[in-house]
Amino acid sequence: MTPRHPLAPGRAGTASAALALVLASAAAGSPVSAAGGEGGDVPQGTVVYRTTAQFTTAGRARDLLLHPDSKKLYVGSDDLPETAEVNESGLHVLEPADGTVRSTVSQAPGPTGALGRRAVRQLVAPLPGDGAVFVYPLRGIGTAKDGDAAAAGAWVPGGPVTDAAAGPTPSTVLVAQGSVLSEVDIATATVRRSLTLEGGERFAYDRTRGTVWFTDPGNRRTHRVDVTTFQVTASIELPPVGDGFAGFTEVDPETGAVWVGLGSSVVVHDASGKRLGTVKGGGGADTPRAAGFDAGTHEAFVVWQDTGDTSQPGSDGDGVLTVHHTRDLTEAARPAVLPGNHAQSGSAAVAVQPGGATVFVSDPAAGRITRLERATSPRIVRGPEDRTVTAGAEVSLTAQAEGTPPPTVAWQVSTDAGRTWQAVPGATAATYTFRAAAADNGRRHRAEFVNDAGVSRTVPATLTVTAADTTTGGGGTPPTPGGTASPTGGSAGGAGGSADTVGGAGSTGGSAGGSAGGSAGGASGATVGGTGGTAPAGGALASTGTAVAFLAAGALVLTTAGWVLVRRTRPRRTG
Numbered sequence: 001m002t003p004r005h006p007l008a009p010g011r012a013g014t015a016s017a018a019l020a021l022v023l024a025s026a027a028a029g030s031p032v033s034a035a036g037g038e039g040g041d042v043p044q045g046t047v048v049y050r051t052t053a054q055f056t057t058a059g060r061a062r063d064l065l066l067h068p069d070s071k072k073l074y075v076g077s078d079d080l081p082e083t084a085e086v087n088e089s090g091l092h093v094l095e096p097a098d099g100t101v102r103s104t105v106s107q108a109p110g111p112t113g114a115l116g117r118r119a120v121r122q123l124v125a126p127l128p129g130d131g132a133v134f135v136y137p138l139r140g141i142g143t144a145k146d147g148d149a150a151a152a153g154a155w156v157p158g159g160p161v162t163d164a165a166a167g168p169t170p171s172t173v174l175v176a177q178g179s180v181l182s183e184v185d186i187a188t189a190t191v192r193r194s195l196t197l198e199g200g201e202r203f204a205y206d207r208t209r210g211t212v213w214f215t216d217p218g219n220r221r222t223h224r225v226d227v228t229t230f231q232v233t234a235s236i237e238l239p240p241v242g243d244g245f246a247g248f249t250e251v252d253p254e255t256g257a258v259w260v261g262l263g264s265s266v267v268v269h270d271a272s273g274k275r276l277g278t279v280k281g282g283g284g285a286d287t288p289r290a291a292g293f294d295a296g297t298h299e300a301f302v303v304w305q306d307t308g309d310t311s312q313p314g315s316d317g318d319g320v321l322t323v324h325h326t327r328d329l330t331e332a333a334r335p336a337v338l339p340g341n342h343a344q345s346g347s348a349a350v351a352v353q354p355g356g357a358t359v360f361v362s363d364p365a366a367g368r369i370t371r372l373e374r375a376t377s378p379r380i381v382r383g384p385e386d387r388t389v390t391a392g393a394e395v396s397l398t399a400q401a402e403g404t405p406p407p408t409v410a411w412q413v414s415t416d417a418g419r420t421w422q423a424v425p426g427a428t429a430a431t432y433t434f435r436a437a438a439a440d441n442g443r444r445h446r447a448e449f450v451n452d453a454g455v456s457r458t459v460p461a462t463l464t465v466t467a468a469d470t471t472t473g474g475g476g477t478p479p480t481p482g483g484t485a486s487p488t489g490g491s492a493g494g495a496g497g498s499a500d501t502v503g504g505a506g507s508t509g510g511s512a513g514g515s516a517g518g519s520a521g522g523a524s525g526a527t528v529g530g531t532g533g534t535a536p537a538g539g540a541l542a543s544t545g546t547a548v549a550f551l552a553a554g555a556l557v558l559t560t561a562g563w564v565l566v567r568r569t570r571p572r573r574t575g
Helices: 015-028 508-522 546-560
Strands: 047-055 060-066 073-078 090-094 101-105 107-109 115-117 122-126 132-136 140-144 152-155 163-166 172-177 180-185 191-196 202-206 211-216 221-226 231-237 246-251 258-262 265-269 275-279 287-294 299-305 319-325 331-338 350-352 358-363 368-382 387-390 394-398 400-404 408-414 431-435 444-451 454-457 461-466
Touching: 047 319, 060 122, 060 350, 060 358, 060 368, 073 122, 107 140, 107 152, 163 202, 172 202, 211 246, 211 258, 246 287, 258 287, 258 299, 265 287, 287 350, 299 331, 299 350, 319 358, 331 368, 368 444, 387 394, 400 444
Parallel strands: 047 331, 122 163, 202 246, 368 454, 387 461
Antiparallel strands: 047 368, 060 073, 073 090, 090 101, 107 115, 122 132, 132 140, 140 152, 163 172, 172 180, 180 191, 202 211, 211 221, 221 231, 246 258, 258 265, 265 275, 287 299, 299 319, 319 331, 350 358, 358 368, 368 400, 394 431, 408 444, 444 454, 444 461
16 A cells, blocks of 8 residues: 655545646656755765774784785784783784684794794785785794794894885795895795895885885985896985885885875875875874775775874874875875874784775774775765656655665655755655645655765655546536637537537537537536537538637547547437
8 A cells, every 4th residue: 555645644536637647747848857966964975984893802013914815814913011911912813804813823933943922013925825924023034824833934134124025936025124125035034135225224016017116215215126136227306295204115016106105295106206296194293104005996095193292283193094096196085083093102004905895904002903994975876856746646756876885765855945854754765655645736855865974865856746636527517618619610519518418509510519529528527619500511520610629629638648539429309
């Protein structure tokens, strides 16, 4: 059963309402399309990242890695100073969905080969199938996987390792020891080759193009090193941004562009060294500390940390995650605030799930990992259309919207031309159906879609309700819209009046015209023609004048509505 509109009483329809609806629709023309709509708190289709979970099960997280094969979340951690009874240092393996600890590998070899509890400072690369290569203080290169009792490892000769990346072969890694860049064997830590640069301690490796970008913030330069020859092939000047502090150097594996977190900005150059632009974000005293990339969405994810120094202007203790299109550096999502994420206890790290649906950000100061999920505010793809119906007719309005997560819908109605809106009780489906009442005339209807990213509303649709035709064709003295027919055309008849007066006082020709006119007039119960005169031999249908013109118009209307005209013929009276 179709419910009536909840704000007005229903009204039964009649068979004649169908004809009135057809004629009214033809007169009104095509319905107005309302697709498009408007955003509420944010524009339609706005991308946001919302916090869905926080894990405090892995100590002071220093680096993150989502394993591409096993899908496990690997976390390299230090001990939390405030938990003296527990040492959380080591390699933690977590379930990405809820942060459950699968295992912890805390033991790794020292410089003499003796096992001991080791912090993990950097995750270098995934191992095939499962596990990770990592760096532990001061010069350790280790490997372990979920469930291992202890890590394998060896110590690199020379100074402390300041940065590392996967090497040009599966058995090697690239390490920086200050301004010295080396290729090192993973199993033995043997140095295969090395290069000493002017300065710096951080770098990024572009495996696709065989290039290392080694950043020297003190001299405002980044050097391009050919991995095959292990020689510098170009030096790119960096802009004088901030105090020269280098938060990170990362390469977009898809485009080869190098992103350098420098001072309070991120400076981006393409694979050839051409300057592409500068990314700003975070605001206030925030500085860029980590970056990750997703080839599927062509986006870069940058973590900005507050300095944690409240004496500095703009310092609020909160960090932020920003997302940018890698092709033009424009914003791809609204910035997501990271409460309490500051740099006093170390730099944050970021891991991006392929496709960009989920992002993990570490917060060393708070000893937690924040899981953020992508959401897109509703985008209207179909809206309700303006309608004209008769009272008692069934009305169905439909709206659709896209969004992540899928938005819910609620219909609203306005009785004051859209100045105020009320929710329609129970109308929470894509199609809202009700029976129109006379009181619904002029009311506007819209659908409101809501999800975690925002609110969007359709363009309102206006409902026009006309009075239903409740006449039956009999009784009383009906009006005479047809007036008096031509004297030569006979009477058009009064089907709505006396059943005995079909053709009026006309002649034989007039009787035929009266019969046709009576049938046309019967639909509304009105007398179409008046008293006729004597028709010529051709009869009423061959004559000219008002009666013939009206009959032609009536036949056109009825033909358009799909009605069949049935004539009933009565014998002429004689005498």
